Amino acid sequence: MSIEFYVYEYSDPTTNEIFYVGKGKENRCYDHIADAKRDSNKGNLHKKSKIRNILKEGLEPIVTIVYRTTNEQDAYDEEGRRIQLYGRRDLGTGPLTNLNDGGTGSTSPSKEIRNKIGSAMRGKKHSAESKRKITESLTGKIHSEETKQKMSEAAKGKVCSEETKQKMSKAKENYVPWNKGKQTGYVSAGAWQKGNEPWNKGKEHMKGEDNPMFGKNHSEDTKMKMSNAVKGRKRVYRKDGSYYMIKPEVV
Structure with missing residues (x-):
């Protein structure tokens, strides 16, 4: 039995306006709705946004299969013909949220479209809300x-150009490093003997249940990694009796 391919259209139920044309087989035409319901910001965001707005109204897009064939190339050709007929929103020629002219199976925007998007966004700054959403999407x-x-x-x-260097420098103005005013881990032997190590107070607050590792044990894998990380390191002593660690030379 030969495989049947088809061309389908998505329409807005409130206006009957067609906003997407695709080619597929089996249940492909319904995948866009399932994809829009997932919390994902990948793929064709214009199409997802349109579908999500419809779903928020308690409705669903109208999915209509408008062409069937057993020849896949014929399906691609019909998809491309309809996209050209209706026009694309990103090109300002029509209502479709498609990002290419179809006929190839590709979902990637053309170089021309990417350049247009880049030009439109150049110089624009993200709002605080937009920055928050970007951060959340990248967290983890x-x-x-x-x-x-x-x-x-x-x-x-x-x-970096001089202009970029100036911007980087300006961005650092009034920036206070997290460790400003804090003492380093170096402690002289004399100070150590007097009990003046800078982390003395902090150490007291890390005892017992206040310690984040309280009641926990490192896994064998973690122990092995910690062991390998310090293998080969040597102590170098200073005249005052303090020391620092050095890594072995890598040949």
């Missing part, structure tokens, strides 16, 4: 090693 996320490598490669060799 960890970059993969591949992403870290890409970020590192992209930053290599880049030199």
Whole structure:
């Protein structure tokens, strides 16, 4: 049995205006609603926002299958034809929230659209609410090693312009470092013998139930990591009897 492909349209139930055209098979046409219900800010945000606004009204978008075929390319062609016919909102040619002209299966905005979005956003500042939402969406996320490598490669060799340096300098004005006025971990032997170590008071507050590790034990894996982290380090003593740790040379 051959696979059936189709082209579908999403319409606003309050206006009957078509706002999205897609190509799919099986239950693909309903995936956008399920995706909009999830707390995710990835993908086509214009489409998600439109669907979410409809859902907030206690309604659902009208999903209509307008074309069926067993030839996938024919489905792509029909999708592209309808997108061209109705027009895209991001191009100012129509109401559709599609980010490309269809016919390829790609959901990535074209370079032209990315440049337009960049130009429109350039110079604009995020509101406090927008910053909060961005922070919340990134909280707890960890970059993969591949992403870290890409970020590192992209930053290599880049030199900040004088204008950027001035902005960085200005941003630091009136900034008070978290450790300003605090003493470092270095303590002379004489002071130590007199019981004047700077963390004496703080140490008292970390005893018993006030200690965040109270009642907890490090896992064997954590113990191994802590052990490996200090392996090979040596103490270097100063004349006054105090010392500091140095890492072994890496050959």
